[in-house]
Amino acid sequence: MDQEDTDALLRSGNNELHALVFKVAGQQFGVNVAKLDELIMPPKTRTWPGQHPSILGAFNLRSENIALVDLGSYICPGTDFTEKGSTAIVTSFNKSKIGFLVDSVDQILRVDWGMVGPPAGSTGPNGVITGIMKYEDKLIPILDFESIHDDIAGVNRLDKLTIDVDGSARRAPISVVLAEDSQYMTAVVLNLLEKAGFEKVESFATGEDAYNSLCDRTGDDRPGIVICDIEMPRMDGLTMTRKLKEFPAYRGVPIILFSSIITKEQMHKGEKAGANAQLNKGDVDQLLPLMDRLLFDNGEEGEDDAEASVDNARAA
Numbered sequence: 623m624d625q626e627d628t629d630a631l632l633r634s635g636n637n638e639l640h641a642l643v644f645k646v647a648g649q650q651f652g653v654n655v656a657k658l659d660e661l662i663m664p665p666k667t668r669t670w671p672g673q674h675p676s677i678l679g680a681f682n683l684r685s686e687n688i689a690l691v692d693l694g695s696y697i698c699p700g701t702d703f704t705e706k707g708s709t710a711i712v713t714s715f716n717k718s719k720i721g722f723l724v725d726s727v728d729q730i731l732r733v734d735w736g737m738v739g740p741p742a743g744s745t746g747p748n749g750v751i752t753g754i755m756k757y758e759d760k761l762i763p764i765l766d767f768e769s770i771h772d773d774i775a776g777v778n779r780l781d782k783l784t785i786d787v788d789g790s791a792r793r794a795p796i797s798v799v800l801a802e803d804s805q806y807m808t809a810v811v812l813n814l815l816e817k818a819g820f821e822k823v824e825s826f827a828t829g830e831d832a833y834n835s836l837c838d839r840t841g842d843d844r845p846g847i848v849i850c851d852i853e854m855p856r857m858d859g860l861t862m863t864r865k866l867k868e869f870p871a872y873r874g875v876p877i878i879l880f881s882s883i884i885t886k887e888q889m890h891k892g893e894k895a896g897a898n899a900q901l902n903k904g905d906v907d908q909l910l911p912l913m914d915r916l917l918f919d920n921g922e923e924g925e926d927d928a929e930a931s932v933d934n935a936r937a938a
Contacts, residue, residue, distance in 0.1 A: 716904030790819025801832035830856030867896030
């Protein structure tokens with residue numbers, strides 16, 4: 623990467639995506655640079671019994687053991703690649719680090735989220751495409767690294783949840799809007815909300831669709847609470863939150879930013895946008911308690927949770 627690309631990692635803009643573009647199996651893909659820790663030469667790895675077939679092994683980086691995934695074999699299982707990748711992308715999200723071996727790294731693109739659309743009818747290989755980025759004459763799929771990580775690690779987020787059903791009666795009449803582009807995480811959250819007793823739940827796959835549906839609602843048509851991802855096609859969660867909070871009708875509606883990239887810097891951006899709380903997707907077990915506090919305790923403890931998330935981000 624040249625200096626301009628490196629500087630792009632440090633900039634932030636209004637409804638902007640900074641995407642690292644790389645090649646795997648001869649095709650270009652993208653990932654938000656907010657999930658990028660560093661790019662390294664393919665490291666030596668050591669294997670362990672029972673590891674996922676797409677994992678090449680683990681390597682040590684500054685005293686951390688990190689799994690290295692052969693992204694080509696995951697996306698195109700059963701394909702025999704004659705050449706191994708030249709670059710390892712070390713990522714950090716949901717309080718975890720994982721490496722992905724790719725063929726090559728091309729560039730960092732700075733585009734408006736409006737240039738990223740939802741997948742048309744298919745979520746791609748293994749269902750891990752969350753959006754399609756348009757750049758010049760190219761269509762570049764954005765990969766859902768979170769669902770890849772959980773699939774490879776054998777993680778079922780719902781299996782880890784203890785759901786308090788005692789509050790079902792008071793939750794039932796409250797309407798919830800979820801804005802989330804990942805089909806995987808949408809299924810997790812919708813399942814959680816259903817089991818917790820919420821009976822009025824709407825979900826949208828893009829921030830723009832959610833905003834367009836919500837901006838004209840008043841009175842009882844407004845939701846009781848909004849949960850939104852940060853990275854979303856058409857409109858990101860920060861922009862969606864800011865625009866909604868500009869309406870007097872939404873100043874009293876709790877909005878939770880629910881993302882895999884909740885960091886100290888991201889927390890600051892969320893606070894400026896007007897979010898009532900922010901939660902890392904890795905802490906999905908805290909989503910229901912946080913919702914209950916924002917809905918039923920006047921949000922006071924929800925603010926404490928947001929501060930706690932800052933402390934967690936500092937410690938990460």
